[in-house]
Amino acid sequence: MGFLDLEGVRKVYGANTVVRNFNLSIQRGEFISFLGPSGCGKTTTLRMIAGFEIPSAGTIRIDGRDVTELKPNQRNVGMVFQSYALFPNLTVAENVAFGLKVARRPKDEIARRVAEMLAIVKLPELGDRYPYQLSGGQQQRVALARALAVKPTVLLLDEPLSALDAKIRISLREEIRSLQRELDITTVYVTHDQEEALSMSDRIVVMSDGRVEQIGTPFEVYNYPATRFVASFVGTLNILDARIVDPASGRVVIDGQEVIAGRGVNGAGVGEVRPMALRPEAITLDGGNGDRNRMQGTIEEVAFLGAVVRIRVRFGENAVLLDTFNNPGVAPPPRGSRAEVSFGRDDLLLLQDSAAD
Amino acid sequence: MSREAELAVVAPVARSGGRRSWAWLGITPFFLFTVLFLILPTLDLVVGAFQTPDGSFTLDNIARLNQPTIVSAYWISIQVSVASALLGALAGFVIAYAVVLGKLPRPLRPFVTTFSGVASQFAGIPLAFAFLATLGPTGLVTALLDQYAGINLRALGFNLLSFWGLTITYLYFQIPLMVLILMPALDGLRKEWREAAAILGATPWQYWRHVAFPVLWPSLLGATILLFANAFGAVATAYALTGSSLNIVPILLYAQIRGDVLHDPHLGYALALGMILITGLANVGYIWLRQRGERWIK
Amino acid sequence: MKTSRLGPWLIILLGAIYFIVPLIATFEFSLRKRRGEYSFDAYRWVFADNRFIESFSYSTFVALVTILVGVVLVVPAAYAVRVRMPRLRPVVEFVTLLPLVIPPIIIVFGYLRLYNSSSWLPMTSSPRATDLLLVFAYATLALPYMYRAVDTGMRSIDARTLTEAAQSLGAGWLTIMLRVILPNVRVALLSGAFLTFAIVIGEFTMASLLDRPAFGPYMQNIGANRAYEPSALAIIAFVVTWACMGLIQLLGRGRRQSVAAA
Ligand SMILES: Nc1ncnc2c1ncn2[C@@H]1O[C@H](COP(=O)(O)OP(=O)(O)OP(=O)(O)O)[C@@H](O)[C@H]1O
Ligand SMILES: [Mg+2]
Numbered sequence: 001m002g003f004l005d006l007e008g009v010r011k012v013y014g015a016n017t018v019v020r021n022f023n024l025s026i027q028r029g030e031f032i033s034f035l036g037p038s039g040c041g042k043t044t045t046l047r048m049i050a051g052f053e054i055p056s057a058g059t060i061r062i063d064g065r066d067v068t069e070l071k072p073n074q075r076n077v078g079m080v081f082q083s084y085a086l087f088p089n090l091t092v093a094e095n096v097a098f099g100l101k102v103a104r105r106p107k108d109e110i111a112r113r114v115a116e117m118l119a120i121v122k123l124p125e126l127g128d129r130y131p132y133q134l135s136g137g138q139q140q141r142v143a144l145a146r147a148l149a150v151k152p153t154v155l156l157l158d159e160p161l162s163a164l165d166a167k168i169r170i171s172l173r174e175e176i177r178s179l180q181r182e183l184d185i186t187t188v189y190v191t192h193d194q195e196e197a198l199s200m201s202d203r204i205v206v207m208s209d210g211r212v213e214q215i216g217t218p219f220e221v222y223n224y225p226a227t228r229f230v231a232s233f234v235g236t237l238n239i240l241d242a243r244i245v246d247p248a249s250g251r252v253v254i255d256g257q258e259v260i261a262g263r264g265v266n267g268a269g270v271g272e273v274r275p276m277a278l279r280p281e282a283i284t285l286d287g288g289n290g291d292r293n294r295m296q297g298t299i300e301e302v303a304f305l306g307a308v309v310r311i312r313v314r315f316g317e318n319a320v321l322l323d324t325f326n327n328p329g330v331a332p333p334p335r336g337s338r339a340e341v342s343f344g345r346d347d348l349l350l351l352q353d354s355a356a357d
Numbered sequence: 358m359s360r361e362a363e364l365a366v367v368a369p370v371a372r373s374g375g376r377r378s379w380a381w382l383g384i385t386p387f388f389l390f391t392v393l394f395l396i397l398p399t400l401d402l403v404v405g406a407f408q409t410p411d412g413s414f415t416l417d418n419i420a421r422l423n424q425p426t427i428v429s430a431y432w433i434s435i436q437v438s439v440a441s442a443l444l445g446a447l448a449g450f451v452i453a454y455a456v457v458l459g460k461l462p463r464p465l466r467p468f469v470t471t472f473s474g475v476a477s478q479f480a481g482i483p484l485a486f487a488f489l490a491t492l493g494p495t496g497l498v499t500a501l502l503d504q505y506a507g508i509n510l511r512a513l514g515f516n517l518l519s520f521w522g523l524t525i526t527y528l529y530f531q532i533p534l535m536v537l538i539l540m541p542a543l544d545g546l547r548k549e550w551r552e553a554a555a556i557l558g559a560t561p562w563q564y565w566r567h568v569a570f571p572v573l574w575p576s577l578l579g580a581t582i583l584l585f586a587n588a589f590g591a592v593a594t595a596y597a598l599t600g601s602s603l604n605i606v607p608i609l610l611y612a613q614i615r616g617d618v619l620h621d622p623h624l625g626y627a628l629a630l631g632m633i634l635i636t637g638l639a640n641v642g643y644i645w646l647r648q649r650g651e652r653w654i655k
Numbered sequence: 656m657k658t659s660r661l662g663p664w665l666i667i668l669l670g671a672i673y674f675i676v677p678l679i680a681t682f683e684f685s686l687r688k689r690r691g692e693y694s695f696d697a698y699r700w701v702f703a704d705n706r707f708i709e710s711f712s713y714s715t716f717v718a719l720v721t722i723l724v725g726v727v728l729v730v731p732a733a734y735a736v737r738v739r740m741p742r743l744r745p746v747v748e749f750v751t752l753l754p755l756v757i758p759p760i761i762i763v764f765g766y767l768r769l770y771n772s773s774s775w776l777p778m779t780s781s782p783r784a785t786d787l788l789l790v791f792a793y794a795t796l797a798l799p800y801m802y803r804a805v806d807t808g809m810r811s812i813d814a815r816t817l818t819e820a821a822q823s824l825g826a827g828w829l830t831i832m833l834r835v836i837l838p839n840v841r842v843a844l845l846s847g848a849f850l851t852f853a854i855v856i857g858e859f860t861m862a863s864l865l866d867r868p869a870f871g872p873y874m875q876n877i878g879a880n881r882a883y884e885p886s887a888l889a890i891i892a893f894v895v896t897w898a899c900m901g902l903i904q905l906l907g908r909g910r911r912q913s914v915a916a917a
Contacts, residue, residue, distance in 0.1 A: 050556055072555040079556045085549035089571040098567070099557035143553075150557060380739035383731030384747075390728050391750050391798070394791045398765020399757055405768060452670050459663025467904065474900040475893070476674060478853045482874040483889035487677045490684035490886045497680035529677065532670075583755060590758020593859035593871065597878050607760055614764055614864055626768070629761050636756050 001064070003028035003186050004049070004154055009058030011044050011210075018044050020210045022058070029184040031177065033197035036207035037233065042190045045207075046156050049188060051075050062153060078152030078185075082159040084139040086131040092142050093118070093127035099150035117145040120179065137168040144176065148183065155180070155187045161196065173200060194234050198222060206230045223279075228351040231277040238278040238320040239351070244268045250345075252276070255316030259293035262345030267352075275351045282347035283322035285311065285339060292342040299339050302332045313341055403633065405626035418627035426604060431631060434589060434606040437520060441527035442584035446577065448528065449535020456536070457543040470540065473533035480530040485597035488526045492517050518599045526594060531584050538583070542576035575647055582643045586636045606632055678893065685886035697887040701877075710873035714862075717786065717869065718855040721793040722848045725801040728794065730844070733805045734836055738815045751802040754795050763792055763861045785865050792861045797851040804850070808843025809836070846903040853899040857892050 002025035011019040019041040026032050034042040047053045049060060051072035060068045067075050086095050093114050094101075100110045118124050121141040131139055140160055147155060157176070161169045177200045180187050191197050197204050198218040206213045206221060206229070214226040225231035231239060242252040242261075247268055250261040254276075261276065268274050287294055300319060301312040308323045309332050322341060324332075333339055409415045422428070455461065456469050479487075491498050494511065502508040516522055546569055554564035592607040599608075606628065613625045688696040701707050736744050754762070766788055770778040778788045814836060821831045837844075859871030874892070878885040 050552075052552055052555075072552070073558045073560060075556075076558070077556060079553065081549045081553065083547070083549055085547065085553040087550060087553070087568045087572075089568065098554070098559070102554075102557065102559040102563045102567070146553075146557070380735040383735035384740065384743065387728050387732035387747070388750075390791070390794070391753075394766070395750070395753055395757070395762065395795045395798075398762055398769050401769045402761065402765050448670070451666050455663035455666040459666070460660055461663050461667065465667070471900050471904045472674065474903065475897045478850075478896050478900070479893055481857050481859050482871055482878060483857060483892035486874075486878055486885040486889035487681040487893075490889070491677040491680035495684075497683050498676060529674070532673075586756050586758070590760060592758075592760050593875070596859070597875055600879070607758065610760055610764070611860070611864070614760075614767065622768070625764065629764055632758060632761060636758070640756055 001061075002026050003030075003063055004188070005059070005061040006045075006049070007059045007061075009045070009048060009055045009060060011041070011048060011053060012056040018210050019048070019055075022212060024205060024212070024215065026186060026188070028186055031180055031187045031189065031200060031202045033189045033191055033201040033204045034207055035191060035194060035197040035204050035234070036213075037192060040207045041210040042192075042207060043158055046158055046188060046190050049154070050077055050079050050156055076150070076153050078147030078150065078155045080140070080143050080147050080155070080157040080160045082162055084131070084136070084143045084163075086139055086143055086146070088131050090130075091127065092123065092129050092131070092134070095131070095142055096127075096146045096149050098146060103150065113149055117149045120148075121145045122175075136164050137172060140164065140172065141175075144179070148179075148185070153186065155185050156190075157187065158190045159192070160189075162191075162193070169196075176200070198234070204234075206234065208233070224349065225277060226352055228275050228277075231275075231349075231351055236280055236321060238280060238283075240276050240278060240318045240320065240348075241273050242276045244270055244272045244274060246270070252348075254295070255318050257295045257315065259295065259348065260345050261348040261350060263349060265350045268350060277349045277351055278320060278343060278347060280310070280321045280323045283320060283341050283343045285313075285322060285324055285333070285341055287340050288342040291345060293345055293348065294340055294342045296338065296340055299333050299335050299337050302335060304332070313339055399633065402626050402629045405623060406630035408623065408626075410623060418623045419630070421624055422627050422631060427609065427628070430604045430606045430609045431635075433520065433604060435635070437523050437527065437605065438585050438588040440520075440524045441531050441588045442581050444524065445528050445531030445535050445584050446581040449532045449580075450539055450577070452532065453536045453539035453543055457540055458546075466540075469536065473536045476533040477530050477537060480591065481593035482597045484526060484529055485594045488517060488522075488529070489598065492522065492525070518603055523595060523598070523603065523605075526598065527588050527591065531588065534584060534587065535580055538576060538580040539573075542573055546572060578643055578646055582639050585639055589632065589636060678890075681886045681889050681893075685883055685890055688883040697883040698891075701884050701887050701891070706868075706873055706876075710868055710870045711856075713868055714856050714858075714870035717790055717793065717867075718852045720790050721797060721855055722851050724790055724794045725797050725847070725851055726844060729798070729801045729805050729847075730837065730840070731832070733802060733809055734814060734832070737806070737809045738818050747802075751798050755799050759792070759796060759858075759860050760864070762795060763864045766792065767864065779865070785867065789862060789865050789867050789869070792865070793851075793855045793858065796854055796858070796861075797847075800850045800854070801847040804843045804847035805840055808840035811843075812836075812839045814839075842906050845906050849899040849903050849906075853896045856895055 004024075004026040006022050006024045009019060009022040010017065022045060024032075034045060036042055044053060048055050051067070051070055051074075054069060058068070059066060062075065062077070087098065090098065096114045096117050097110050100113060105113075114127065115124070118127055121144055123138060123141055123145070126134065126138065126142075131142070134142065140163075143160075160176070161172055164172065173196060189197075189200060198221075201218055203215060203217055204221050205215050208229045214221055214230045216224075216226075221230060221234055225234060225237070228239065231237045240254050242254045242259075244265055245251040245253055245258065247265050247270065250264045251258060252261055252265060252274075253259075265274070295315055297313040297315040297319075299311060300314045303310045304326070307326055309326050310321055310323055311332065312319055312321050320341070406418050407414055407416065409417070422431075452469070456466055488496075490496050492510070492515075493499065496517075499510050502510060517526070550568055550572075551561075551564055554568055555561075559567070590607055592611050595603055595605060595608055596611060610625060610628045610632070613621070613628065683693075685697050686693040686695065688694060688700070732747060736747050767779065770776050770788060772780040778784045817835055817839065818831055821835045826835070857871050857874065858869070859875055862869035863872045863875065874885070874888050877888060
């Protein structure tokens, strides 16, 4: 059993099942991201942990205590909202002090804690300002300080950075993560930005349509997507339709060219057409050396992205994107020319269908 | 100089001057009108309050306000206005709260909005008729209470032509006015504030005390002052209910202007000055309270 | 979760009782004219009364002229403030709020002192001039509502950008006003107009003190002299007010739809 457990949690609105059978066990001090497209139920799950929604079924436990039906103000959970949600009528210091004040802590303790929190989020000077006098990034730091001031057992963040511009987003991302490590606080972070999830999390929960598609470390989720959905949502992944020739040896045919899936195609039958994943960075624009899969195709598109040149090669029905590093000495191949590509046998992955309910 | 050259020299000047001048053209009638038909007439009464009939300065008119009938008229007026403003504010707040935050079916809201619009304008003479037909001596509610509940309103000392009668009647336009003003203000309370407060450990009451109420305070206060002024200046309802028999300031002033009673214009000006001062003071108080409680607004 | 709705429902119920019972009572009362049975006799009497028709027509006419005066005063001013002179905005807003604070009886009392028959502008000396004075009085009453409606309308169409676009096409200010601004704030204007109508149609104090044969004083007169007809009048007045507000609601809905369609 973990520190924060969700067991068989579902949420139904009328005829709409928004979260289905959600199981997750989070360890103390772990940083977990919920990643998925808009409307997949991330916020709803987070709000059930916070206590704003009561699950239609299932149990939520924090530190062994069943909190499923507990009111939000009895859970000692911290939350940071996308829209900051600072109280406009209170100063920065008063906002940070709010949780301590309603808990009737002594005045000097509150003052000390507020100063400490403002120092942690690097805004020690701004205690007397009102929220409207702060930038978005500053407001979100205050919101973070406010949530952490009461020493919550779990910190919940719902797309906290999506209202900010790109630069601040990246710096604040790093700050949140290092703060989380420093305080060793169990954290659930909701985002639809895969880069954010990959760069910050200990583990990622990839969700789609109310379902958990995969739970794993960023390395696992990125490199070994379990389902077609994960493969297409996390990173730019090529998905190829392959006809299974020999399940035992992993031999498959893609647009008439035979290649080998080194990790096997267990579970697939002969003659079936199944989706397979191939990362752009695994493909090179030459024959390569040794035991690689090689395929012939036509250069269909060349996009110059700076350090990287992204090229689309079409085989027939299927096409792949591949990334090569920009080399000032070598011009990229012209569109329409024939090319040979190669990729490692282990890089071609069979995708499972989405998990059932 | 040729004709064309003249035009060429003049034209640009006229153009750049023209822009501002048409803007002034737009706003001059407005100011002219409001000065002539709103501000000057009011100021002229104020001046008149300090004049003798032959135009020299005097404080005598003001001093003569200190008669028992006039003082009690002001007092009853203030009581009715304060009571109907506070009760109207309270009831209006509760209703607006129920409609906006009470999770009631959606179609209720446009209905309440329209009805409030109607009821807030349904003042004056017809309102008096409606309440006479309801709570008057032969009114429906009076009769039904007497017949079925054994409650004789009259025996209980209730009289439509009294402080409470007038207050209950005024509430018919006061409450909807408050509802109309407060619904958008309650919309302005963001759901996240309540949630943020809750997750920080606050009870609903603490959320209202520290966040929602302070945020609503300006609208609440402003609307209450408006309700006060609304009741304080109302003539028609009271007049149609009671004729000149109820002793409140606007009725006293009305009777005085009609020449029914006092027949002393300068005392009338002093009466008017009193009314202006009271609504004026209410507004000064409003501005003062707002400035104290509202440094957080841009 | 379900129990938390009980309070709001109770509040709505209590509110509904307070607001609907007087209407029912008034309606019931208005039907009592014939002894022993309900009838519309009171309404028949009212509609057959010449003074009703005359005073109602008079008030309708005054209301229409008031709306016209209001539009002519408010639209150019709101436009100028929004597009050219934003610095005057606080002043104009303050002035438009004054009529909510200064009681109508004060304003009309001021008129009687300032514009009496022996003054520099003797507007009370002839009936036509007094009619005009009544229109002006009503225009001040309607000012807060008219101004807010029009100003909101101008904000939603972004009058400044429209003006600049029209100017870049070479339009003069009169063209801009009549062809660009007015059509675009038409819905706002109409809401302001209906509200003005609702305020003016049954107004009593000003009409009575200026001694005009308007609908408000007529109702008061009936109230003092008849038993059941006042209730009928109250119901009629309520229906008229409801019609005005309903039309405003409808207009608002139409606008939202057209915005959504655009
Ligand atoms: N109170 C509610 N009543 C009915 N349906 C709701 C309610 N709240 C959310 N939903 C539905 O539940 C689904 C999941 O919503 P949720 O807010 O959890 O999505 P999300 O993953 O956070 O999306 P986003 O990235 O857009 O924030 C959506 O289809 C939404 O329409
Ligand atoms: Mg969300």
